[in-house]
Amino acid sequence: MVLYALRRIPSALVVLFLASVAIFAVLHLAPGNPAVVLAGPDADSVTIAAITHQLGLDRPLPVQYAIWLRGILTGQLGQSYVLGAPIASLIGRGLGNTAQLTGAAVLLAVGLGFAAGTIGATTRSRVVRAAVVTFTTISFAVPTFISGVLLVLVFAVWLRVLPPGGHASLVTDPLGGLRFLILPAVCLALPASAVIARFLQTSLSAVLEDEYIRTARAKGLPAARTLLRHALPNALPPVVTVLGIQIGQLLGGAVIVEAIFAWPGLGQLILQSFVSRDYLVVQDLVLLAVTVFIVFQTLTDIAHAALDPRIRLGS
Amino acid sequence: MSNLRPAECAGFVLVALIVVAGAAAPLLTRYAPDFQISGGTLLSAGVAHPFGTDDLGRDLFSRVLYGIRVDIVVSAAGVPLALVLGTALGLCGPLWGPADVVIQRTFDVILAFPILILGIAIAVITSPGLIAIVTTVALANVPIFGRLARAAVIAQRERDYVTAAQAIGAGPLRILVRHILPNSVDALIVQAALSLATAVFVEGGMSFVGVGIRVPAPSLGNILNESLPYLASNPNFALGPVIVFTALVLGLNLIADGLNARLSHR
Numbered sequence: 001m002v003l004y005a006l007r008r009i010p011s012a013l014v015v016l017f018l019a020s021v022a023i024f025a026v027l028h029l030a031p032g033n034p035a036v037v038l039a040g041p042d043a044d045s046v047t048i049a050a051i052t053h054q055l056g057l058d059r060p061l062p063v064q065y066a067i068w069l070r071g072i073l074t075g076q077l078g079q080s081y082v083l084g085a086p087i088a089s090l091i092g093r094g095l096g097n098t099a100q101l102t103g104a105a106v107l108l109a110v111g112l113g114f115a116a117g118t119i120g121a122t123t124r125s126r127v128v129r130a131a132v133v134t135f136t137t138i139s140f141a142v143p144t145f146i147s148g149v150l151l152v153l154v155f156a157v158w159l160r161v162l163p164p165g166g167h168a169s170l171v172t173d174p175l176g177g178l179r180f181l182i183l184p185a186v187c188l189a190l191p192a193s194a195v196i197a198r199f200l201q202t203s204l205s206a207v208l209e210d211e212y213i214r215t216a217r218a219k220g221l222p223a224a225r226t227l228l229r230h231a232l233p234n235a236l237p238p239v240v241t242v243l244g245i246q247i248g249q250l251l252g253g254a255v256i257v258e259a260i261f262a263w264p265g266l267g268q269l270i271l272q273s274f275v276s277r278d279y280l281v282v283q284d285l286v287l288l289a290v291t292v293f294i295v296f297q298t299l300t301d302i303a304h305a306a307l308d309p310r311i312r313l314g315s
Numbered sequence: 316m317s318n319l320r321p322a323e324c325a326g327f328v329l330v331a332l333i334v335v336a337g338a339a340a341p342l343l344t345r346y347a348p349d350f351q352i353s354g355g356t357l358l359s360a361g362v363a364h365p366f367g368t369d370d371l372g373r374d375l376f377s378r379v380l381y382g383i384r385v386d387i388v389v390s391a392a393g394v395p396l397a398l399v400l401g402t403a404l405g406l407c408g409p410l411w412g413p414a415d416v417v418i419q420r421t422f423d424v425i426l427a428f429p430i431l432i433l434g435i436a437i438a439v440i441t442s443p444g445l446i447a448i449v450t451t452v453a454l455a456n457v458p459i460f461g462r463l464a465r466a467a468v469i470a471q472r473e474r475d476y477v478t479a480a481q482a483i484g485a486g487p488l489r490i491l492v493r494h495i496l497p498n499s500v501d502a503l504i505v506q507a508a509l510s511l512a513t514a515v516f517v518e519g520g521m522s523f524v525g526v527g528i529r530v531p532a533p534s535l536g537n538i539l540n541e542s543l544p545y546l547a548s549n550p551n552f553a554l555g556p557v558i559v560f561t562a563l564v565l566g567l568n569l570i571a572d573g574l575n576a577r578l579s580h581r
Contacts, residue, residue: 015423022424023436030439141568143516145523145539146560149546149553157547164546252429259524260543271524274435282439289432297427 004305012298019290024065027283037277038081072287082278090269091284098265100170101188101257102250104181108189109246113196117239120197121204122227132197140194144253148187148260155183165262184261188253192246199242204235237308244300248293323573329566333559337383346374348381348533360551367551369541378533379555385522385534386563388445390514393452398507400453401460402499406491408461409468419465422458430455430513431520438526448527452514463506467499501578508571512564519560535559 035051036043043051052058056067071077077087120132139147156164162183170177207213208231216226255267262268266285273281305311319327336343346352356372358364366375408415428436434451441447468491471477480490521527522536530537535556542552 015420015427018420019424019427026436027439031442137568137572138565141512141564142561143519143564145519145536146557149539149542149557152546153550153553157550249429252431255431255435255524256520259540270432270435271526274439274526279439282435286428286432286436289429290427293427293429 004311005302008298008301008305012294016291016294019294020069020287021065023283023286023290024068027279027286028061028064030279034277034279068283072284077284078280080273080278080281082273082276083281087281087284090281091266091288094264094266094269097167097263098251098254098258098267100181101184101263101265102247102254104185105188105192105250106247108185109192109196110243112189112193114200116193116197117200117204118227118232120201121208121235132201136194136197136201138194139190140198142190144187144191144256145260147190148184148257151183151187152260165260167262167264180261180263184257184263187260188250188257191253192250195242195246196239200235200239203238204231207231207235210234233307237304237311240300240304240307244296244303247300248296251289251292320573320576322569323577326566326569326573329562330570333383333563333566334387336380337387340377340380340384344374344377344380346377348377349373349531350377357545357549357552359549360554366555367549369538369552370545375538375552375555378538379535379559382533382535382538382556383559385445385448385528385532386515386518389448389452389518390511393449393514393517394456394507394510396449396453397456397510398460398503401457402464402496402503404457405461405464405466406468406496408465409472410487410491415465418461422461425454425458428455430517431524434517434521435524435526438521443521443526443529445528448518448521451521452510452517455517456510456513459506459510460503463502464496464499467502468495471495471498505571505575505578508567508574512567512571515560515563515567519556 035048035055035057038055039048039051056064059067075088077091079085080087080090083090116132116135120129120136123129123132152164155162163180164183165180167180168176170181213226213231216230217223221230251266254265255270257263258265258267259271266288270282270285273279273285350373352368352372352374354372355364355368356370358368358372360367364374364376366379369375369378404418408418425433430451433455434447437451437454438444438447441450472495477490477494480494485493518527518534519536519539522529522534523540525537525540528534528537530541539553539556539560542549542556545552
């Protein structure tokens with residue numbers, strides 16, 4: 001497994017490096033000089049030249065890229081001129097909130113996905129299986145911006161049991177914080193839970209047909225133990241892979257969910273920076289999203305290899 | 316098409332209804348999408364305005380119908396573009412090792428972007444609008460089609476019939492297009508249906524968060540965004556986008572599932 005990790009990590013780093021170059025290139029291809037935006041409408045050419053120099057925009061692009069990369073590796077992200085705060089502290093503040101949201105969504109997605117997938121694979125009732133298929137089809141297909149609006153309508157407007165949006169700290173006000181967290185977390189979790197459920201159901205159904213499961217049943221093992229000790233572990237590898245991709249995608253989904261529920265996270269920060277043309281912040285956040293995606297994809301590939309010797313030992 | 320399953324059939328009907336409604340928008344409504352009815356702000360749904368009116372007194376039924384046209388354009392432009400480009404890259408890559416490596420790495424990089432984050436980055440260059448959405452849809456789908464086509468090449472190129480074709484003097488292009496491509500057509504068709512659903516999602520998502528179609532131009536995503544402050548007082552504001560989006564993506568997914576089931580059991 002260590003050997004597999006040693007093979008897998010360098011290729012992940014190559015993709016990450018290429019992605020960082022692409023992000024840098026894309027944001028420097030953007031029309032308009034950021035210094036002109038920052039200097040304001042009435043600035044003279046001397047001020048603009050000074051700001052251009054201060055931002056390092058008059059230096060060759062490879063040098064600018066190196067400076068950007070060094071800043072990221074040392075945590076010196078610079079100053080957001082539009083919001084008037086260090087970029088690192090802006091990202092730090094949003095990161096905590098987005099981590100709460102995505103963390104809760106992962107737990108919900110795994111819980112719902114495993115429950116639905118296991119029920120779908122083991123039930124003998126047609127009605128129950130149809131219900132599972134309906135749940136996965138709908139939660140996979142319906143986009144988060146629709147499910148979010150529907151959740152607000154049902155639970156905040158009509159039933160009035162949960163707030164339609166906002167945020168409270170889980171530390172100082174655990175109960176209030178949780179109330180704000182539930183709807184956005186459910187909204188973000190639904191599509192991921194559907195994907196997990198579908199993959200688990202397919203994989204588990206196939207495993208349950210295997211002969212060693214029949215043997216386990218024949219020697220009198222309780223159904224629960226057969227399922228938990230024999231069937232589920234062997235059904236896991238494909239689910240783990242898809243789980244990694246789903247977690248990596250959550251930061252993209254968080255942009256929409258945070259916009260619906262006024263959740264003060266990184267999604268709100270990237271949109272705010274986009275609108276105010278604060279492209280340095282956008283650049284850092286896009287890189288962060290890509291890094292998170294690549295990290296989770298790599299971790300789950302390694303976990304997959306740990307679960308499945310054929311991958312770990314294959315060439 | 317002879318043995319359509321009910322779910323697939325329902326999918327086709329849903330999608331066809333919406334496409335026709337969008338195409339026939341001028342016949343179905345007498346209000347222009349940006350016409351402001353004086354004294355008619357935030358009307359509830361009724362006979363004159365099936366979805367009511369928005370905060371500026373514009374007929375929401377008209378805005379929804381014209382908004383559907385954006386999704387038709389995005390789907391009709393972005394997905395075929397990705398299909399052609401991705402298939403070409405996927406088929407030709409394996410012909411020459413170094414090109415294959417470059418193409419595969421490029422695909423890896425594109426796929427590392429969560430799709431909405433990709434949309435935001437693209438909107439920085441092109442500025443928000445139709446071009447940004449179509450580019451995002453095309454770019455995000457090229458690697459998916461490319462990998463499907465490449466998988467067919469890898470799986471088929473050692474087969475005897477390919478050797479036979481080579482032996483009678485067929486060139487690489489002819490072998491790829493005439494002999495190998497047909498093997499991946501099923502997978503590409505199913506993926507095209509899924510990509511159409513992605514296209515609708517990307518339009519909605521990008522316009523919803525403000526990096527896609529901007530008001531006053533109507534789009535389902537930006538109507539939904541504008542409805543957010545009025546969900547408590549005028550839930551009908553969100554009615555149109557909710558119905559159309561749900562029907563569209565559900566319909567396209569049902570079609571994809573049906574195609575998948577039919578083509579894989581053939």
